[in-house]
Amino acid sequence: MKRILIVRTSAIGDVVFASPLAAALRRSHPDAWIAWLVEPGIDALISHDPAIDARILWPKAEWVQLWRSGRRIELWRRVRALRAELRGHHFDTVLDLQGLLKSGVLAWLSGAPTRIGLGSREGSQWLMTRVVPRGGDVARISSEYLHLAQQLELDTGDFMPALHVAPEADARAQALLTEYGLVPGRYAVFAAFTTRPQKHWFEDAWQTLAAKLVAQTGLTPVLLGGPADAHAAASIAAGAPGLINLVGRTKLPEAAALVRSAGLLVGVDTGLTHMGIAFSVPTVAIFGSTCPYTNTGRANALVIWLGMSCSPCRRNPTCGGAWTCLRDITPERVLEDVARVRSA
Structure with a gap:
């Protein structure tokens, strides 16, 4: 893994739970370039995380509004623009932490040759090159992300949620x-x-x-x-x-x-x-x-x-x-x- 994209676009609590995965990736791949695809506003939670090199914003609310207002051509332009942005980073690995169709499509748009989904469903499993079933000790905080890190043989450390304030x-x-x-x-x-x-x-x-x-x-x-x-x-x-x-x-x-x-x-x-x-x-x-x-x-x-x-x-x-x-x-x-x- 040299250029890694994490896809966990929302919600606030889920991004908090997933936060230790970035640190585990950094410990295991110290020279990798790591980006996180996230919705605007929520990106503030990871903006000063030292394990993350870049935030890429997915303006979901804007896309939904364009769809509802019938502005399909403009929506298609936005999709193509995001695809170009993602592919411009030349990711070799994408980790889809949501496992939904919407997150699977975003992972697929990146063009990364390796696309790993966590518990992928809703058809997103067909967009992945590997699916890791959800697992781990369900009683523990961040357990499913710890399970994914273990399956990827990352250095998990204590694997506790951590945030950084600007x-x-x-x-x-x-x-x-x-x-x-x-x-x-x-x-x-x-x-x-x-x-x-x-x-x-x-x-x-x-x-x-x-x-x-x-x-x-x-x-x-x-x-x-x-x-x-x-x-x-x-x-x-x-x-x-x-x-x-x-x-x-x-x-x-x-x-x-x-x-x-x-x-x-x-x-x-x-x-x-x-x-x-x-x-x-x-x-x-x-x-x-x-x-x-x-x-x-x-x-x-x-x-x-x-x-x-x-x-x-x-x-x-x-x-x-x-x-x-x-x-x-x-x-x-x-x-x-x-x-x-x-x-x-």
Whole structure:
């Protein structure tokens, strides 16, 4: 492997999980040129990774909009432009970490003679020269990517997620902390939101946790999220005096920097929570309808998952919206694990 392309275009959590693969490739092939194909915005997660030489952006949202508006000729021009860009790098190996048709087509467009897919399906297996079935210890964070690295006989090291914050993003985050009178290490990030509401903990639970956390630890709760989470965040903040609501105030790089400087993170199955583990911040993850891992790989990070017979249900709940798998996780239980991760 001399010129390597990693294809993992989204989502935030999945890119965090896949991040140690770049380091494993660098250790095993120190002279290789390594690029990562990723969607705009998410590329901020890998922009300062020393194992990655270049980011190549796939503007998926723009392509979808062109298709929906009937501008097929312009879309075809964009496809050809990306193909030319990819082929101009003369990749000899592509690793398709998503294993979907869309990622398989992107890998195929590169023209690389070796195209390795991880658990390829949806027809993408026919675009690969080799398919590695998904495997590994499903309880461990990043397990499927560790499995792929082992199958490729890479130097895996500890194979833990790792992120790197850009200095300018860190400066903006520190300015935001100063604006709100917050001190690094003396606040707790609440990562309460995802794009799938069945992964959410309950509003009253966050409010109770906020009050009890301040009393028990002295840490100031700070709520992070995107603009789409603003209404839900305002509802939580209205019943949690002392909580700082920064939802919608940060982009991904600044949010990552705020996570890195936190003294604690409590969150659901969402990208910000996984970032806490990547930055080795004391983290308590609350999982219910999904459970991507239970073994965080770090002593200062724990997962609360009740393991009910109906869980994980992912997108097919049977509880009629009761979400017992999350409702039965109490703030008191979370605080018990907060004490454990902070003392680890």
